Amino acid sequence: MNEKVIYVKNLVKKFGSFVANDNLSFEVSAGEIFGFLGANGAGKTTAIRILSGLSKPTSGEVNVAGYDAYRQTEQIKKNIGYMCQKFSLYEDLTVRENIILYGGIYGMSKSLIRERLADLLAKLHFQEYENRMISDLPLGLRQKLAFSVAVLHDPKIVFLDEPTGGVDPITRRQFWETIYETASRGITVFVTTHYMDEAEYCDRISIMNEGKIVALDTPEKLKKQYNAASVEEVFIKIARPN
Amino acid sequence: MGGFKNSKGSALDIINLLLAHYMKRFLGFVKKEFMHIFRDYRTLFILFGIPAAQILIFGYAVSTDIKNAGVAILDLSHDEITLKLTDKIFSSGFFKKTENLLNYNDIDKVFKKGKTKAVIVYEDDFGKKLIREGKASLSIISDGSEPNTATLITNYTTSIVNDFTMELAGPALKNSIRISPEVKMLYNPALKSHFMFVPGVITLILILICALMTSVTITREKEFGTMEVLLVSPLRPIQIILGKVMPYFFLSFINVLLILLLSWLVFGLPVKGSIILLLAECMLYIMMSLTLGILISTISKTMQQAIFISLIGLMLPTILLSGFIFPIENMPKIYDYVSSVMPPRYFIVIIKNIMIKGTGLTYIWKETLILIIMTLVFMGLSVRKFKIRLE
Amino acid sequence: MINVVESSDIAKSFGPIMALDDISFSVNESEIFGFIGPDGAGKTTLFRIITTLLLPDKGNMKVLGMNATTHYKELRKNIGYMPGRFSLYQDLSVEENLNFYATVFGTTVEENYNLISDIYSHIEPFKKRLAGKLSGGMKQKLALSCALIHKPRLLILDEPTTGVDAVSRSEFWDMLNKLRQYNITIIVSTPYMDEAIRCDRVALIQNGKILSIDTPQKIRAGFSRKLFTVKAIEKYRLIKTLKKNPEVMTAYPFGDSIHVTLINDSSDNSLFEYLVKEGISDAVIQEAEAGIEDRFLELMEKA
Ligand SMILES: Nc1ncnc2c1ncn2[C@@H]1O[C@H](COP(=O)(O)OP(=O)(O)OP(=O)(O)O)[C@@H](O)[C@H]1O
Ligand SMILES: [Mg+2]
Numbered sequence: 001m002n003e004k005v006i007y008v009k010n011l012v013k014k015f016g017s018f019v020a021n022d023n024l025s026f027e028v029s030a031g032e033i034f035g036f037l038g039a040n041g042a043g044k045t046t047a048i049r050i051l052s053g054l055s056k057p058t059s060g061e062v063n064v065a066g067y068d069a070y071r072q073t074e075q076i077k078k079n080i081g082y083m084c085q086k087f088s089l090y091e092d093l094t095v096r097e098n099i100i101l102y103g104g105i106y107g108m109s110k111s112l113i114r115e116r117l118a119d120l121l122a123k124l125h126f127q128e129y130e131n132r133m134i135s136d137l138p139l140g141l142r143q144k145l146a147f148s149v150a151v152l153h154d155p156k157i158v159f160l161d162e163p164t165g166g167v168d169p170i171t172r173r174q175f176w177e178t179i180y181e182t183a184s185r186g187i188t189v190f191v192t193t194h195y196m197d198e199a200e201y202c203d204r205i206s207i208m209n210e211g212k213i214v215a216l217d218t219p220e221k222l223k224k225q226y227n228a229a230s231v232e233e234v235f236i237k238i239a240r241p242n
Numbered sequence: 243m244g245g246f247k248n249s250k251g252s253a254l255d256i257i258n259l260l261l262a263h264y265m266k267r268f269l270g271f272v273k274k275e276f277m278h279i280f281r282d283y284r285t286l287f288i289l290f291g292i293p294a295a296q297i298l299i300f301g302y303a304v305s306t307d308i309k310n311a312g313v314a315i316l317d318l319s320h321d322e323i324t325l326k327l328t329d330k331i332f333s334s335g336f337f338k339k340t341e342n343l344l345n346y347n348d349i350d351k352v353f354k355k356g357k358t359k360a361v362i363v364y365e366d367d368f369g370k371k372l373i374r375e376g377k378a379s380l381s382i383i384s385d386g387s388e389p390n391t392a393t394l395i396t397n398y399t400t401s402i403v404n405d406f407t408m409e410l411a412g413p414a415l416k417n418s419i420r421i422s423p424e425v426k427m428l429y430n431p432a433l434k435s436h437f438m439f440v441p442g443v444i445t446l447i448l449i450l451i452c453a454l455m456t457s458v459t460i461t462r463e464k465e466f467g468t469m470e471v472l473l474v475s476p477l478r479p480i481q482i483i484l485g486k487v488m489p490y491f492f493l494s495f496i497n498v499l500l501i502l503l504l505s506w507l508v509f510g511l512p513v514k515g516s517i518i519l520l521l522a523e524c525m526l527y528i529m530m531s532l533t534l535g536i537l538i539s540t541i542s543k544t545m546q547q548a549i550f551i552s553l554i555g556l557m558l559p560t561i562l563l564s565g566f567i568f569p570i571e572n573m574p575k576i577y578d579y580v581s582s583v584m585p586p587r588y589f590i591v592i593i594k595n596i597m598i599k600g601t602g603l604t605y606i607w608k609e610t611l612i613l614i615i616m617t618l619v620f621m622g623l624s625v626r627k628f629k630i631r632l633e
Numbered sequence: 634m635i636n637v638v639e640s641s642d643i644a645k646s647f648g649p650i651m652a653l654d655d656i657s658f659s660v661n662e663s664e665i666f667g668f669i670g671p672d673g674a675g676k677t678t679l680f681r682i683i684t685t686l687l688l689p690d691k692g693n694m695k696v697l698g699m700n701a702t703t704h705y706k707e708l709r710k711n712i713g714y715m716p717g718r719f720s721l722y723q724d725l726s727v728e729e730n731l732n733f734y735a736t737v738f739g740t741t742v743e744e745n746y747n748l749i750s751d752i753y754s755h756i757e758p759f760k761k762r763l764a765g766k767l768s769g770g771m772k773q774k775l776a777l778s779c780a781l782i783h784k785p786r787l788l789i790l791d792e793p794t795t796g797v798d799a800v801s802r803s804e805f806w807d808m809l810n811k812l813r814q815y816n817i818t819i820i821v822s823t824p825y826m827d828e829a830i831r832c833d834r835v836a837l838i839q840n841g842k843i844l845s846i847d848t849p850q851k852i853r854a855g856f857s858r859k860l861f862t863v864k865a866i867e868k869y870r871l872i873k874t875l876k877k878n879p880e881v882m883t884a885y886p887f888g889d890s891i892h893v894t895l896i897n898d899s900s901d902n903s904l905f906e907y908l909v910k911e912g913i914s915d916a917v918i919q920e921a922e923a924g925i926e927d928r929f930l931e932l933m934e935k936a
Binding site for chain 3: 266267269270271273274277278281282466467468470471472473474475476477478630631632
């Protein structure tokens, strides 16, 4: 199949004696939309932090975009985009200033930044917001913008940790269209969500429970395997096995 | 068990119950504050570590200075009592006798030689005056170019002289004789000594802990969204304010004791005046700083603002304007006016007076009154400005 | 039956922004009343007015029979509130947070444990852990337990299930249902449309205005058009193709299918032909009953 951009084998992450990631193994290919599901506290955010070079694994093999997660975290960071629900944009800067700032951080040339900025504003119908402070934007718009900023530098992979948490249904759907569009450009999308309908939009999903990956396949196959009508049912069967 | 039921309705019981109810709430809140404080061991370390370290470093530097400091004697009286006193001074083990001088002109010379750090001068007929009039005077002239040593020698000598007076008079005559040591510092007559450091540290640390820490803990609750829940709870604003204030009152007071104890142990720095008065004044100053902290928190929305206001608005002026480092007299008038609204300026006068000069309330009532008024004003403002709602 | 909350003509603006505009509604005792609407619609502002944290510019807010402006002290004893942001002390443990809120509200954890056990039991194994080290959803569960621990008469929850996993969400709603038996009235906001079904009544709020208030069943029944579900393997292509068709009024992805409404309700046969012509030959088109989310999307599009 396709080129593998994430390769994880027997990944373990411990906090003290508590095992947050328990022997995870999976691979993700280029251009794939990979849904990373799991109950609260299952260890999704913990794993994403490791994959994006923000924290070190306790043991196991982790390779992201061709770089090793123990030693080459700087290279990893250059080649990925990262968006978490809480913080991604500076609230006291304008839309335009945020984009210029991030372009600068990733070492993009001035002309490229200007070009992308224009693209982005046009694509998101954002022109009227160009000089608005981030704190004045509604959450949905903010999240869309944060996502665009996360892929501004054309990373190989973008990690999205609950990007649509709390977002209204219309904006949520627009958000997923941007995700599709991004994946069609060959960027791998690694996304967590608690909206089970969104899980259906993914090419493949993994479902975690208490630190372990319990199931991993396409939504269709999982539904068949668990004899369920929706991913939500699969999820319930995994999270509450009795 | 049944016996308790009878008393259930009595008014006193209900009051007790209510009290217990409110107190429990309040104490629960105070307990939480202490947990915040003790969890944050870094800040705690800074709070207690820095003042202690400053005192220790200075104490060490000073105590090496004083060892074997040379002292010369100019005894114009040369009687039994002066001999005895001289003997006592040198037998204390702190000083080394360099020379016996013959007249005032020798003083300058002996200082120039460098070994002598202080000269003790007995006036004419010292012994006779003391016995006949019940008072006599002696001067301690020290080399002000080394203020630490000079101050220390002066202080030590003074206390030895006081001791001596007591012995001489005996318990019955306690108040009837007096030796008044007259302290004179050559080359640095205003006594800008590094001893000011201890009052300075206390002044600074107190305003820092109290104002900065209280304003930060309150704004932290605003920023993290917990204030929203507290406001909707049955806790009353005054309970929240007091709950925030109490732990820091306690901590700051411990800090004062710690600084005083350390400076006494290490430097032998005595508190010349009443220790009770000193502690009472410290409490007043602590209260003032705490109310100031709350006031700051009512006007700042974020921790950053609170820190900024406290540091730039309080700490810097305390260091720069209250005479902590730069003497007020040498400053342009405008700074003098500015510093006159700074509470530390008054406190430093109070604490210096009590600790170093040993004066009582009569000399510092004005400053005390100013601090009391400031406390009341801040308290009134902060209770009034404390937001019972979001904005 | 008394009205636990009675809001008449409430308005509130922040500078030039009209956050709430003539909001009127009433909530009955023991009712679960939901507010649904996009971020920035004014839900949080409204909740803050109900909880006495903000004063309205205009209008009258009566809570538990008392005026929210003048009787805030009494009200604060009887309201449980969970703000949207985490209301926890990050440097205190799970257990310490819960104990603190219990004490402040004059109760103990033991006394009302039965109220919170369904949700709290998920995080109880980690009760010694600092709240700052919990996962997002775990924090949310703890905040909820803290808001409930004093058994308030009125419980106000601002997006309590955001970040909570699907299973726990449904358990959480079971728990809210159980609270009815203690005569606790609940006002809740949520971005999850499927949760609207579980409220007794819901109000749809957008741009500071209430668009409609009704039972979820009636709101759903308000959907007037024919609805089709369309499925195909290539979802992204399917949706792009559908949106290109001028016959198609709306096309929204819903899980594994796309919900489509047409400008002319009778032209569904031509849709299949259109898709085949565009190269999507595996499409399966079915007429379907609209859910509440379909209706909300319709209402929000119109507004
Ligand atoms: N720094 C830390 N120290 C101790 N435990 C931690 C730390 N960070 C995370 N944990 C624990 O690891 C577990 C997994 O947390 P993680 O944030 O990865 O969950 P999650 O799958 O992202 O959950 P959610 O869906 O709620 O966001 C939790 O039990 C959490 O409390
Ligand atoms: Mg997470």
